[in-house]
Amino acid sequence: MSDTSNGRKGLELEETLKEYFWQAGYFAVRGVPFRLDDEDVTDVDVWLYERPAALNRRRLIVDAKNKIKPKAAERLIWARGLQSALNVDGAIVASTDKRPSSHRLSKSVGVTLLDGDAINKLAGAAKLRVADQYSSEEYDGLFKAVDAARRSVEWRTALLGARSSLLTNFGIHSANMALRVAGFFAEQAILAAPKSDQAQVALRGFYSTSAYAAIGLDFVLADLAFQSHEDRRASLITGVRYGNTNVREALMPIRTAIGLVRQHASNGGSIAAQVERGFDEQAARVPAEIIAEYVARLSATDGLYSVARELERNAFKIDIFHFDALSAEARSLLGVFLDFHGVSREKIAHAASGSFNKTSAAAEGGSLFSEDAIRSSKGRSEGP
Structure with missing residues (x-):
C-alpha cells in the first residue's frame, strides 16, 4: 500500500475520531499546531476539551495512526511525552495494533489505547459519517x-x-x-x-x-x-486587559520596568510618571468591561x-x-x-x-x- 493511501486513511481516521468525540459531548479540533518560539514542532491530530461539571475542565490529546505496520509502543511513549510537555489531562493513541503487549504498555504509561478492533468499529459506524460538514x-x-x-x-x-x-x-x-x-x-x-x-x-x-x-x-x-460576581468581573477585566486575571501578577513586570526607569534614567521620576500614565490610559481604552460583564454571569x-x-x-x-x-x-x-x-x-x-x-x-x-x-x-x- 502506498504512502499516499496510508496518509489518506490516517486523515479519515482523524476525522472519524473527531466526530466520535464531538458526538460524545467534547469540543474537538483537528490539526492543532504545537509551536515553540514561532517554530512548528509537531501537531496534535485531535485536541479535546471537556466540561464534565461546573468546576471541572479536562483537556486531552489524541494521536491517530492508521498504518499497515503500526508502531503502537512508539506512539504511546511519544503521546505520553507530549501530554507532559503540554500539561494536559490525558492522552489517547488510536492504532491498528492489537497486541496484548501494547495494552500493557498503555496502562503502564497512563495513555489510553484505542486498538484495531475499536478503530474498525468506529470506521464502520454510519452515524460518524457526517455529510453536511466540511472535513x-x-x-x-x-x-x-x-x-x-x-x-x-x-x-x-x-x-x-x-x-x-x-x-x-x-x-x-x-x-x-x-x-x-x-x-x-x-x-x-x-x-x-x-x-x-x-x-x-x-x-x-x-x-x-x-x-x-x-x-x-x-x-x-x-x-x-468561588469568587463573588464583582470579583469575577474584576478578574476578567484584568485578564482581557493584561493577559492575567491576577492584577498584581499582571502589573508586576510593568511596575518593575517603570521602577527601573525612575531609578536609572535622567529625569527618571518625570519620565516614569509619563510612561505609567500613558500605559494606564492605553489599558483603560481596552473595553474589557463589555466581555467581563457578560462572561461573569455565566x-x-x-x-x-x-x-x-x-x-x-x-x-x-x-x-x-x-x-x-x-x-x-x-x-x-x-x-x-x-x-x-x-x-x-x-x-x-x-x-x-x-x-x-x-x-x-x-x-x-x-x-x-x-x-x-x-x-x-x-x-x-x-x-x-
Missing part, C-alpha cells in the same frame, strides 16, 4: 484559497495562530489571541463583497475563533467559580461551552447558518465580541447573507441587535 482539510482549504487569491498567507496564518494557542497558552491568553483573530475576520467579512465566497469564509473564521475564545474564557471561569452554567460547540459546528457546515438562524445565546455572545471590537453587528449580519430577517430572529429568542438578546443568556444554556 478539516476542506475547511482549511477555504482559507488557503482566499490567501491564494489575495497573494497572501494572512488568513491561514491568523486561523492557525488562534488554533495553536489552544495548546500552549490555553485560558485567558488563548482567549485574548482568539478574540483578536475573531475581530480580524469580522472586519474582513465587512470589507468583502456581500454574499461573496470571501465573505462566507471570513464569517466561518469569525465563528470558529469566537468559539476558541469562548472555551478559553470557560476554562478561566473554573478558577473564578460561571454557574455551561453557556459558553454550549455556544462554543454551536459556533464551531456551524463554521464547518457546508451550508453555513447565518446570524438569524443561530440560537439567541450564540447571537448574544457574538454581539458582545463585535461590540468589544467596535464592529457593526448589522454590517456583519448583512455581510455574508445579504439580508437579515429580524422577525424570525426575534421569534427564536431575540434579535442580534437587541439588548434583550445579550441578557437572554443569563441562567440559560442551549446545545449545538
Whole structure:
C-alpha cells in the first residue's frame, strides 16, 4: 500500500475520531499546531476539551495512526511525552495494533489505547459519517484559497495562530489571541463583497475563533467559580486587559520596568510618571468591561461551552447558518465580541447573507441587535 493511501486513511481516521468525540459531548479540533518560539514542532491530530461539571475542565490529546505496520509502543511513549510537555489531562493513541503487549504498555504509561478492533468499529459506524460538514482539510482549504487569491498567507496564518494557542497558552491568553483573530475576520467579512465566497469564509473564521475564545474564557471561569460576581468581573477585566486575571501578577513586570526607569534614567521620576500614565490610559481604552460583564454571569452554567460547540459546528457546515438562524445565546455572545471590537453587528449580519430577517430572529429568542438578546443568556444554556 502506498504512502499516499496510508496518509489518506490516517486523515479519515482523524476525522472519524473527531466526530466520535464531538458526538460524545467534547469540543474537538483537528490539526492543532504545537509551536515553540514561532517554530512548528509537531501537531496534535485531535485536541479535546471537556466540561464534565461546573468546576471541572479536562483537556486531552489524541494521536491517530492508521498504518499497515503500526508502531503502537512508539506512539504511546511519544503521546505520553507530549501530554507532559503540554500539561494536559490525558492522552489517547488510536492504532491498528492489537497486541496484548501494547495494552500493557498503555496502562503502564497512563495513555489510553484505542486498538484495531475499536478503530474498525468506529470506521464502520454510519452515524460518524457526517455529510453536511466540511472535513478539516476542506475547511482549511477555504482559507488557503482566499490567501491564494489575495497573494497572501494572512488568513491561514491568523486561523492557525488562534488554533495553536489552544495548546500552549490555553485560558485567558488563548482567549485574548482568539478574540483578536475573531475581530480580524469580522472586519474582513465587512470589507468583502456581500454574499461573496470571501465573505462566507471570513464569517466561518469569525465563528470558529469566537468559539476558541469562548472555551478559553470557560476554562478561566473554573478558577473564578468561588469568587463573588464583582470579583469575577474584576478578574476578567484584568485578564482581557493584561493577559492575567491576577492584577498584581499582571502589573508586576510593568511596575518593575517603570521602577527601573525612575531609578536609572535622567529625569527618571518625570519620565516614569509619563510612561505609567500613558500605559494606564492605553489599558483603560481596552473595553474589557463589555466581555467581563457578560462572561461573569455565566460561571454557574455551561453557556459558553454550549455556544462554543454551536459556533464551531456551524463554521464547518457546508451550508453555513447565518446570524438569524443561530440560537439567541450564540447571537448574544457574538454581539458582545463585535461590540468589544467596535464592529457593526448589522454590517456583519448583512455581510455574508445579504439580508437579515429580524422577525424570525426575534421569534427564536431575540434579535442580534437587541439588548434583550445579550441578557437572554443569563441562567440559560442551549446545545449545538
